[in-house]
Amino acid sequence: MLQDRPRVVNQILIRLDDVTRAEALARQVEARFGDRAESWEEQNRNILTVFVIQNAIMYSVTGAILLVAAFGIYNIISTVVYEKTRDIAILKSLGFPEGDIQRLFLLQGLVVGVLGALIGCALGALMIEALAQIRFGIDTPAGQDRFILARDGRIYLLASLFAVTAAGLAALIPARRASRLDPVQVVRGAA
Amino acid sequence: MTPLIEARGVTRTLPEGVTLVHDIDLSIQPGEFVAITGPSGSGKSSLLYLLGLLDRPSQGTVLLEGRDTAELDAAALASLRLSRLGFVFQFHFLLPEFSALDNVLIPMRRLGRLAPAAARAEAMRLLAELGLADAAQKLPEQLSGGMRQRVAIARALANDPALILADEPTGNLDTRNAALVFDIFGRLVREQKRTVLVVTHDAELAARAGRRVHLVDGAIVADDRQG
Ligand SMILES: Nc1ncnc2c1ncn2[C@@H]1O[C@H](COP(=O)(O)OP(=O)(O)OP(=O)(O)O)[C@@H](O)[C@H]1O
Numbered sequence: 364m365l366q367d368r369p370r371v372v373n374q375i376l377i378r379l380d381d382v383t384r385a386e387a388l389a390r391q392v393e394a395r396f397g398d399r400a401e402s403w404e405e406q407n408r409n410i411l412t413v414f415v416i417q418n419a420i421m422y423s424v425t426g427a428i429l430l431v432a433a434f435g436i437y438n439i440i441s442t443v444v445y446e447k448t449r450d451i452a453i454l455k456s457l458g459f460p461e462g463d464i465q466r467l468f469l470l471q472g473l474v475v476g477v478l479g480a481l482i483g484c485a486l487g488a489l490m491i492e493a494l495a496q497i498r499f500g501i502d503t504p505a506g507q508d509r510f511i512l513a514r515d516g517r518i519y520l521l522a523s524l525f526a527v528t529a530a531g532l533a534a535l536i537p538a539r540r541a542s543r544l545d546p547v548q549v550v551r552g553a554a
Numbered sequence: 555m556t557p558l559i560e561a562r563g564v565t566r567t568l569p570e571g572v573t574l575v576h577d578i579d580l581s582i583q584p585g586e587f588v589a590i591t592g593p594s595g596s597g598k599s600s601l602l603y604l605l606g607l608l609d610r611p612s613q614g615t616v617l618l619e620g621r622d623t624a625e626l627d628a629a630a631l632a633s634l635r636l637s638r639l640g641f642v643f644q645f646h647f648l649l650p651e652f653s654a655l656d657n658v659l660i661p662m663r664r665l666g667r668l669a670p671a672a673a674r675a676e677a678m679r680l681l682a683e684l685g686l687a688d689a690a691q692k693l694p695e696q697l698s699g700g701m702r703q704r705v706a707i708a709r710a711l712a713n714d715p716a717l718i719l720a721d722e723p724t725g726n727l728d729t730r731n732a733a734l735v736f737d738i739f740g741r742l743v744r745e746q747k748r749t750v751l752v753v754t755h756d757a758e759l760a761a762r763a764g765r766r767v768h769l770v771d772g773a774i775v776a777d778d779r780q781g
C-alpha cells in the first residue's frame with residue numbers, strides 16, 4: 364500500500380518462486396521501505412482459517428470413526444474369546460502358557476486390523492478416483508472446476524498405521540482376559 | 555524312592571470360604587495305578603486339579619518328582635503340565651476344528667521335543683496303539699464317544715508324561731468302552747511302567763486299580779492297596 368491516491372502506482376505485487384518465503388519478505392520490505400507489505404498468507408487469513416478448521420473437523424471425524432472401528436474389533440475379539448472359552452481352557456490345561464493365548468488373540472486382532480486397513484486403502488483410492496471424475500461446470504476463482512485431491516501415499520500409510528495400532532489395542536483387552544482364564548472353572552463346569 | 559507326586563497337608567479353600575479338600579497327605583510312587591473314589595461332591599476333582607498343577611493349594615504343598623511346586627509361577631506350572639503330566643477328562647475336550655492326529659500333535663508341537671516328522675510318526679503310533687489308526691484324519695465329531703476318549707488318552711500320552719491324571723474318563727461311556735479305557739490304563743501301567751491316577755465312582759472299575767484312595771467330605775478316609 365503506497366499512497367492510495369488516484370492516477371499513481373498504489374500497489375506493487377511481487378511474485379515469488381518460493382511461496383513459503385512471502386511472509387519473511389513482507390516483513391523485510393516493511394522494515395526497509397516503511398510501506399505496508401502483506402504476504403499472501405496475511406491477505407487470505409480468513410480463508411486459511413477455514414482450512415485449519417476443516418482439517419480439525421477431518422481429524423476429529425477420522426478419530427471418531429477409528430474409535431468406533433476399535434470398539435468393533437474389541438467386540439469381535441471379545442466374542443471369539445467367549446466362544447472359544449472351552450478351547451482356551453483346554454490349551455491352558457495342556458500346558459500352553461498365558462503368553463501364547465494372549466498372542467493368539469492379539470494376532471487375530473492385528474490380522475483384522477491389517478485386512479481392514481488394506482480394504483480401507485483400496486476403497487479410499489477408488490473413492491478418490493471417483494471424486495476426480497466430478498466436474499463442477501462453473502468458473503471458480505481458483506480456476507479449478509474439480510475437487511483438489513490428495514493422493515499422497517503417506518496419508519494411506521499414516522491411516523493404516525493408526526488403524527492397525529487401534530486394532531491391536533482393542534484386541535489387547537480381550538486377549539489378556541483370555542490368557543487369564545482359569546481352566547479349572549471351565550473344566551469343572553463342562554463335566 | 556522319591557514319590558512321583560506328593561501332597562503334603564494340602565487344603566484348598568475357595569475365597570468364598572468353601573473348603574474343597576483339607577489336610578490331604580498323599581504320596582504316589584512311579585508305576586502306581588491309583589483310583590480316587592468317593593461320593594459326589596467329596597472333592598475328587600478338586601484333588602485331581604491340585605495334583606495336576608491346575609489349581610494351587612491354600613495351605614500345604616504339592617511336590618512333583620521331589621520338587622516343591624509352591625514356589626513356581628504360572629508359566630513354570632504350565633511347562634510342567636506340558637512336559638510331565640497328561641490329562642483326560644470326563645468330556646473328551648478335543649479341539650473340534652482339528653483332526654484326531656492334529657489334536658495329538660498340538661501338545662507335541664508346543665513342547666517341540668520331537669522334529670515335525672518324528673512327532674507325526676509318534677502321534678500315529680499312539681493312535682494305532684489305541685486302535686485308532688483309521689481315525690487319524692477324522693474330526694472329533696466324526697468319531698464315537700469311546701473313540702474320542704481314546705484320542706484324548708493318546709493326546710495325554712503325547713509328550714511321554716510321568717503321570718496321567720484322568721477325571722471320570724468313563725463318565726460318558728457305555729460299560730464296554732469304559733472297560734476298554736481301564737484296560738488301556740492297566741496296560742500303560744503294566745507294560746510301560748507309567749503312573750496313572752484316575753477318579754471314578756464306579757467301584758467295579760476302581761477295583762482294577764492297584765490302589766484305591768477313598769475321599770469323603772474333602773478328606774481321605776481310606777487308602778488301600780492290593781495286588
Ligand atoms: N467354584 C465352586 N464354588 C462353590 N463350591 C464349589 C466350587 N467348586 C466345587 N465346589 C464344591 O466343592 C465340593 C467338591 O467338588 P468336587 O468337584 O471336587 O467333587 P467331586 O468329588 O469331583 O464330585 P463329582 O463326583 O460330582 O464330580 C462340592 O461340594 C462342590 O459343590
Ligand SMILES: [Mg+2]
Nearest residue numbers: 554598599600
Ligand atoms: Mg468330579
